[in-house]
Amino acid sequence: MKSTNKFSGLYTDQYQLSMAEGYFLAGRGTDSVNFDYFFRKNPFGGGFTIFAGLQDLFEMIEDFRFNSEAIDFLHKRGFHSSFLDYLKDFKFKGTLHAPQEGEVVFPNEPTITVEGNIIEAQLLETLLLNTINYQSLIATKANRLRHSAGDRGVMEFGMRRAQGWAVIHGSRAAVIGGVDSTSNVLSAYLYGLESSGTQAHSWIQSFKDEITAFRVYAETRPKNCVLLVDTYHTLNSGVPNAIVVAKEMEKKGERLSGIRLDSGDLAYLSKKARIMLDDAGLRGVKIIASNQLDEYIIKSLIDQGAKIDAFGVGTSLITGREDGALDGVYKLSQVNQRPTIKLSEDVYKLTLPGKKKIVRYYNGENKLYADAIVLAEENLSEIDTIYHPQYADKKSDVSGLKSEVLVSKVFENGKVLAPKKEVREISEYRKYRVSQLSEEHKRFEFPHIYKVGLSDALIKLREKLLADIKKKK
Numbered sequence: 001m002k003s004t005n006k007f008s009g010l011y012t013d014q015y016q017l018s019m020a021e022g023y024f025l026a027g028r029g030t031d032s033v034n035f036d037y038f039f040r041k042n043p044f045g046g047g048f049t050i051f052a053g054l055q056d057l058f059e060m061i062e063d064f065r066f067n068s069e070a071i072d073f074l075h076k077r078g079f080h081s082s083f084l085d086y087l088k089d090f091k092f093k094g095t096l097h098a099p100q101e102g103e104v105v106f107p108n109e110p111t112i113t114v115e116g117n118i119i120e121a122q123l124l125e126t127l128l129l130n131t132i133n134y135q136s137l138i139a140t141k142a143n144r145l146r147h148s149a150g151d152r153g154v155m156e157f158g159m160r161r162a163q164g165w166a167v168i169h170g171s172r173a174a175v176i177g178g179v180d181s182t183s184n185v186l187s188a189y190l191y192g193l194e195s196s197g198t199q200a201h202s203w204i205q206s207f208k209d210e211i212t213a214f215r216v217y218a219e220t221r222p223k224n225c226v227l228l229v230d231t232y233h234t235l236n237s238g239v240p241n242a243i244v245v246a247k248e249m250e251k252k253g254e255r256l257s258g259i260r261l262d263s264g265d266l267a268y269l270s271k272k273a274r275i276m277l278d279d280a281g282l283r284g285v286k287i288i289a290s291n292q293l294d295e296y297i298i299k300s301l302i303d304q305g306a307k308i309d310a311f312g313v314g315t316s317l318i319t320g321r322e323d324g325a326l327d328g329v330y331k332l333s334q335v336n337q338r339p340t341i342k343l344s345e346d347v348y349k350l351t352l353p354g355k356k357k358i359v360r361y362y363n364g365e366n367k368l369y370a371d372a373i374v375l376a377e378e379n380l381s382e383i384d385t386i387y388h389p390q391y392a393d394k395k396s397d398v399s400g401l402k403s404e405v406l407v408s409k410v411f412e413n414g415k416v417l418a419p420k421k422e423v424r425e426i427s428e429y430r431k432y433r434v435s436q437l438s439e440e441h442k443r444f445e446f447p448h449i450y451k452v453g454l455s456d457a458l459i460k461l462r463e464k465l466l467a468d469i470k471k472k473k
Helices: 014-025 054-062 068-076 081-088 118-123 125-149 166-177 185-191 201-205 210-220 234-251 266-279 295-303 423-435 456-472
Strands: 032-039 095-098 112-117 153-156 226-228 258-261 286-289 310-313 328-335 356-362 368-375 385-387 395-397 402-405 408-412 451-454
Touching: 014 081, 014 118, 032 118, 032 125, 054 125, 054 408, 068 081, 112 118, 112 125, 118 125, 125 153, 125 166, 125 295, 125 310, 125 328, 125 423, 153 166, 153 286, 166 185, 166 423, 201 210, 201 226, 210 226, 210 234, 226 234, 234 258, 234 266, 258 266, 266 286, 266 295, 368 456, 385 451, 385 456, 395 451, 451 456
Parallel strands: 153 310, 226 258, 258 286, 286 310, 368 451
Antiparallel strands: 032 112, 032 328, 095 112, 095 408, 356 368, 356 402, 385 395
């Protein structure tokens, strides 16, 4: 999706511009740096996260410029004229390393590495976090819904409950995560997604009676016709009237696609409705359910034997409920080839220094076994053991295991290097990667923690920097 925001350079936090100006005025504009993007915990108490938003990030980087109106605005905010002259010609020319979009990733892994001069890398921070954190959150939520629903349909219905324009990216991320379609027509247009939608209760109420509302709708929308059956009484009028209209459609050579339940005891109503439809010879009419669904409710409905063929999920998907945000961060790891580290009272917030890469190991069944965070220059053939990031006595033997470097160069000198993919292609890749996880990692309750270890060389570098800092105190 191409950005239409002519003020795209202003799509940032002011402190990014303040720091960039400081670097510029201090004569540090040519300093080379590395920043790491990573998150500290999986959302929703899950065992993994789906990496999403990369292609949108590319397009937003390409559009990240400062036009005359943006420059005038910043001038009024007190930014120095020489810095504003620099911004007039600004274009990000740095380098990004990242996995494929749709990849399964884990906490504390340097999922995206940004290399460039200190000004351009700093200015990229907010844009990157805003794009990747949200889409990865929504894709992960959608994958959980897909896991609960199995082969049943899942539709994203969240536009009216979303946080404004975030829904455009959210619908895309939801399809990457595994849903089949979206109610969001603009996202469907921009990203080539399948759009879906039926009718609201207001349609039924606007007619003199329910069956007339059904008949008119079937006449105007004979293809993919789905009737909302719970406006008045689901089993006494809604389903019986839908059956009448379905029979009338059959006489015209048409077919009722489905009915939708949007309230009440969905398990009970779907079972009763299925019997009524089947007894009427309408076995092909599907039952769709909506109404504040999430992955847990869907799982419960299926466990109860609900006769539901597809689910429409709104608020919990598009808002990422119960986690409103992925806690992704953007941390400096190297300046002018000098590794840096951020200390913290919380050992889990201690950053990893230097330029790094992620290595993924597989067991004999081609299932994901462990990931290693290693220094970029390390030879994989020389790594036999990986160590727990906080507890060095906990380690895993990876000798002899199949391995691959998970990240590659995807953006360089203003150009996208990664092949552009359709959203459905990205979703298929996500599906394949999730299939390589063991079931213990995919369960919702207390998922097994996936091994993410450090190489010996990275641990030694971290220890050296910590020792150097202690000496300076």
